[in-house]
Amino acid sequence: xxxxxxxxxVPLIRIEGVTKRFGDFTAIDNIDLNIYRRxxxxxxxPSGCGKTTLMRMxxxxxxxxxxxxxxxxxxxxxxxxxxxxxxxxxxxxxxxPHLSVWENxxxxxxxxxxxxxxxxxxxxxxxxxxxxxxxxxRKPHQISGGQRQRxxxxxxxxxxxxxLLLDEPLGALDxxxxxxxxxxxxxxxxxxxxxxxxxxHDQEEAMTVASRVAVMDNGRIMQVATPxxxxxxxxSVYVADFIGDVNLIEGRVSSIDEGRATLDWxxxxxxxxxxxxxxxxxxxxxxxxxxxxxxxxxxxxxTERTNRVWGKILDIGYLGNLSTYHVETTGGQVIKCEMIxxxxxxxxxxxWDDEVWLxxxxxAGLVLPE
Ligand code: ATP
Numbered sequence: 001x002x003x004x005x006x007x008x009x010v011p012l013i014r015i016e017g018v019t020k021r022f023g024d025f026t027a028i029d030n031i032d033l034n035i036y037r038r039x040x041x042x043x044x045x046p047s048g049c050g051k052t053t054l055m056r057m058x059x060x061x062x063x064x065x066x067x068x069x070x071x072x073x074x075x076x077x078x079x080x081x082x083x084x085x086x087x088x089x090x091x092x093x094x095x096x097p098h099l100s101v102w103e104n105x106x107x108x109x110x111x112x113x114x115x116x117x118x119x120x121x122x123x124x125x126x127x128x129x130x131x132x133x134x135x136x137x138r139k140p141h142q143i144s145g146g147q148r149q150r151x152x153x154x155x156x157x158x159x160x161x162x163x164l165l166l167d168e169p170l171g172a173l174d175x176x177x178x179x180x181x182x183x184x185x186x187x188x189x190x191x192x193x194x195x196x197x198x199x200x201h202d203q204e205e206a207m208t209v210a211s212r213v214a215v216m217d218n219g220r221i222m223q224v225a226t227p228x229x230x231x232x233x234x235x236s237v238y239v240a241d242f243i244g245d246v247n248l249i250e251g252r253v254s255s256i257d258e259g260r261a262t263l264d265w266x267x268x269x270x271x272x273x274x275x276x277x278x279x280x281x282x283x284x285x286x287x288x289x290x291x292x293x294x295x296x297x298x299x300x301x302x303t304e305r306t307n308r309v310w311g312k313i314l315d316i317g318y319l320g321n322l323s324t325y326h327v328e329t330t331g332g333q334v335i336k337c338e339m340i341x342x343x344x345x346x347x348x349x350x351x352w353d354d355e356v357w358l359x360x361x362x363x364a365g366l367v368l369p370e
Contacts, residue, residue, distance in 0.1 A: 003036035012037045018067035027053045029219035040196045042206035045216030051199040059088045085162040091171045093152035095140040102136040105154045126154040146177050166198040240289040249288040261367035266330035274365030290365035295337035295358045308359040
């Protein structure tokens with residue numbers, strides 16, 4: 001499932017050159033983005049980057065200052081929210097406290113004047129989808145937070161929108177429930193085939209549920225890609241740093257060759273090599289990015305590997321399944337290494353101040369423009 005790789009695929013949502021200004025403040029800055037049918041798309045970024053504003057423009061609660069949004073090949077300019085095949089589920093769920101679960105789900109269908117049997121059939125179908133058949137008669141205060149979340153979801157899907165917008169849908173749930181609910185959400189999205197666009201500032205959540213993720217900063221989209229691409233091939237230091245843990249090492253490019261770039265980064269250390277990314281120039285400054293779990297720690301110098309740095313262990317964190325080592329190298333640079341504790345033998349008895357080597361393969365790191 002990767003419609004975005006098919007040049008003939010028609011996107012469900014087209015966002016073209018969209019800018020949104022509030023007075024002289026630019027909340028969304030000239031965004032282009034296509035989202036396809038059946039996608040579970042995540043808008044991810046720090047607070048204030050414009051995620052909610054972009055979503056509210058899709059729903060029709062805000063109007064773009066410039067540019068065009070079309071849904072299903074129809075220009076949305078001047079189309080009111082209730083005339084769009086779009087529904088939005090809010091973080092607060094906004095369930096009616098005095099109505100039962102059943103009546104909450106039926107609400108929108110009733111308001112549209114659908115006939116009784118059709119409403120009943122649809123509500124039953126939705127109850128089954130979210131596995132709440134047994135709770136149909138309860139009021140919102142008589143069910144758990146996770147169940148309320150599912151009622152809100154069932155209600156949002158009852159009218160079969162083409163697009164469902166979810167604003168921090170799991171924000172009110174605790175961590176464990178949140179993780180279980182992520183899988184339920186994916187399952188329901190898959191079953192209904194509805195396009196979901198989720199807004200979240202939780203990167204793990206975006207990575208878990210989404211087919212593609214847009215990483216935003218300051219009203220702009222920095223990168224749009226699958227979770228694996230975002231993690232493995234971030235296109236900038238910003239994205240590399242925003243998603244997951246990363247070691248960033250600054251230096252000067254000494255050579256670029258066949259997609260690889262080599263960086264001189266400290267006196268007395270070997271140069272380091274990784275995949276060249278973006279516009280780099282020989283002699284220019286660049287940043288090396290490598291994930292902590294790609295590093296290997298050893299006492300002996302691993303002379304067979306080109307990427308190897310030496311330093312002193314600052315601290316060790318034992319987390320059960322893995323151990324993390326902070327190693328201080330030249331110029332006070334601290335590099336983090338994460339090793340899975342596969343067996344007792346892997347928990348080599350390192351301790352503070354031990355001199356060690358960290359090494360990694362030539363394909364593990366990226367050299368990014370500064
Ligand atoms: P959060 O994760 O905190 O909800 P967000 O990424 O969703 O943040 P938005 O709510 O889209 O961010 O807001 C983007 C920027 O636009 C913020 O700086 C916000 O203050 C500003 N903004 C949003 N709505 C308005 C408005 N109606 N008038 C003026 N400024 C606004």
